[in-house]
Amino acid sequence: MGAGKLYLVPNALGPGDLQAVLPAATASIAARLDYFVGENAKSTRAFLQRIDAVAPLARPIRQVEIAELHVSTPVDALQGLIAPIVAGRDGGLVSEAGCPAVADPGAGLVRLAHRLGIEVVPLVGPSALLLALMASGLDGQRFAFNGYLPSDARERIDAIRDAERRSSELRQTQLFIETPYRNRALFAALIAHCQPGTILCVACDLTLDTQQVASRAAREWRGRTIDLDRRPTVFLLLAEATSAARR
Numbered sequence: 001m002g003a004g005k006l007y008l009v010p011n012a013l014g015p016g017d018l019q020a021v022l023p024a025a026t027a028s029i030a031a032r033l034d035y036f037v038g039e040n041a042k043s044t045r046a047f048l049q050r051i052d053a054v055a056p057l058a059r060p061i062r063q064v065e066i067a068e069l070h071v072s073t074p075v076d077a078l079q080g081l082i083a084p085i086v087a088g089r090d091g092g093l094v095s096e097a098g099c100p101a102v103a104d105p106g107a108g109l110v111r112l113a114h115r116l117g118i119e120v121v122p123l124v125g126p127s128a129l130l131l132a133l134m135a136s137g138l139d140g141q142r143f144a145f146n147g148y149l150p151s152d153a154r155e156r157i158d159a160i161r162d163a164e165r166r167s168s169e170l171r172q173t174q175l176f177i178e179t180p181y182r183n184r185a186l187f188a189a190l191i192a193h194c195q196p197g198t199i200l201c202v203a204c205d206l207t208l209d210t211q212q213v214a215s216r217a218a219r220e221w222r223g224r225t226i227d228l229d230r231r232p233t234v235f236l237l238l239a240e241a242t243s244a245a246r247r
Helices: 024-032 041-054 075-086 107-115 128-136 153-170 180-193
Strands: 005-009 035-038 065-068 091-094 119-122 143-148 173-177 199-204 212-217 233-238
Touching (some): 005 075, 005 107, 065 075, 075 107, 107 119, 128 173, 128 212, 128 233, 143 153, 153 233
Parallel strands (some): 035 065, 143 173
8 A cells, every 4th residue: 555645734713613714625634534743632633623513524533643743843753743644544734723834833744745755735724824915905926924033122123124124125025923922012013113104914813703904004003002912913014115126
């Protein structure tokens, strides 16, 4: 028997109706798999319980094998995680939220699958980054995802100014995410240290009933308030073009 396939299974971005964000075809494939790799076994089981309500699982959850993959998982452990797929079982890589292997520790496993000749199958589902970019009104032709900015205040300011410079020179939208409890600190730094004409967008609670997306120039944000406390948020900026970029 040959190797199985590695399915990249998106997860919802939060609580709510799974059917509203996950296509039936994606749920159907996830429901038949008996091996998953996820960041947390408990939350992966909770995801499978939600899948079961949409597309009944092929076997009880207790019979589904779940392995964990973290940011700190050593590279040499990936061989063990992919071994069941090498042996012929189809497996799923699932994220805690959104699309696996994007702002997620799963990329190394996907890279190993390619190296071993295993077929990698990305499934359709929500991506907070693309949803935020779509809704922002900022440049969707040229964009860059910067992940998390430094938690140190001075380093964070330097990173914001560097991103703003690149945005201006390249006419490129810059995207960031942050740990939800540090959202307010990041947004305050963006407002304080971006140029007045730089467009800043905050996209909170995407796909949820509490979703909120707003884009304004930095000078227009000053003096305004928005509740970002512990809400999953994508931040975007687009700086005014430099004279060199306009030529």
